[in-house]
Amino acid sequence: MTARLPVFPLGTVLFPGLVLPLHIFEERYRALVRHLVDLPAGRPREFGVVAIRAGWEVATTAPDGRPVPGGGDVALHEVGCTAELRQVTELADGGYDIVTVGRRRFRVTDVDADAAPYLTADVQWLPEPTAPDEATDLLAARVISVFRQYLGLIRADEEQLSEQLPEDPTVLSHLVAATAALTVADRQRLLTIDDTAARLRAELRLLNRESTLLRQVRAVPVPLAELASPPTPN
Template sequence: MTARLPVFPLGTVLFPGLVLPLHIFEERYRALVRHLVELPEGTPREFGVVAIQAGWEVAPTGPGGRPIPGGGAVTLHEVGCTAEVRQVTELDDGGFDLVTVGRRRFRVASVDEASAPYLTAEVEWLPEPTGPDESTSLLAARVIAVFRQYLTLVRADEQELSEQLPEDPTVLSHLVAATAALTVADRQRLLAVDDTAARLRAELRMLNREAALLRQVRAVPVPLTELATPPSPN
């Protein structure tokens, strides 16, 4: 089954069930928000979030703030997630602050840059698991244990470590993918996995890898501040 969606390219990966706040200031995406707000009552206010593979998240402009021809072109990853708008705040400058929640995954079949001020895409909905089995539940328990160990390495506040993690394996897999300190490429690979068990197994490998790296950094006998380099002006 396919559908046509407005598409919002971002430098991040959205997962089902995760909250994504957005500040909308570009005119093309203001037009997208106005389109969503004007939909009939009861219609899902939903658009696709797709991570950028190459290109600009914000369209570059030239003198006088005019867009550079072709400067806003982006290459998108193949798999994205819809964002359902839960709250809209219109700002004095005409922009918007949104609170959105990830809803369902999709694969981009084709992108249309011409029919609207913003990108639209023909998308194919990706399957979601209907329920956990025993092996997936066992994997989820292992991920929870490793994730808690990982959190002890990245968080100083013990109160934060006592937070409740979801027992549902699919929900857990999305939460871990979104909150662990992974690269966009790693997160994108996890989003594209259709099977919860396969996603959990991949997360076990990634969490063990990240924990090993963190332990190595902590073992360096110099203050971490001395390892930092001055930020690039570009």
């Protein structure tokens, strides 16, 4: 099944169920917010968030005065996630502060820069997993254990370590992908995985990699800032 969506290129990856606040200041995206707010009741107020592969999300101006999306040479990843508009605050300067929540994944099949002030795209909805099996539940339990150990390495506040993690394997996989200190490339690879079990296995590898690196950094006997500085003569 395909659909046509407004598209918002960003330097981040959105996952289903995760909150994404945005400050809207460019006129083309102000127009997008106005379009969504004016939709009839019952219509989904959502747009596609796609991570930028290369280029910039802020428009520049072409010689003829037209805004050029992403600086004119923006390249997008193929897989993104829709953002559902949940809260809109109009600002005195005409911009908006909005709160969105990720809903469903899609694959971009075609991008149109001319049909609207903002980018639009033809997208194909990607499959979402059904009820997990026993093997997926076991994987989720392993990810929770490793993720808590990882959080213990990056957080000083013990109260944050006691926070409840979701038991649903798919919800858990999206939360870990969005909150672990991963690169955009790592997150993008996780977003493209259709199967929850495969995403959880990939996250186990990434969390073990990151935890190993963090432990190695902590084992350095002097502050990293000193290692980056020239030696002081005696």
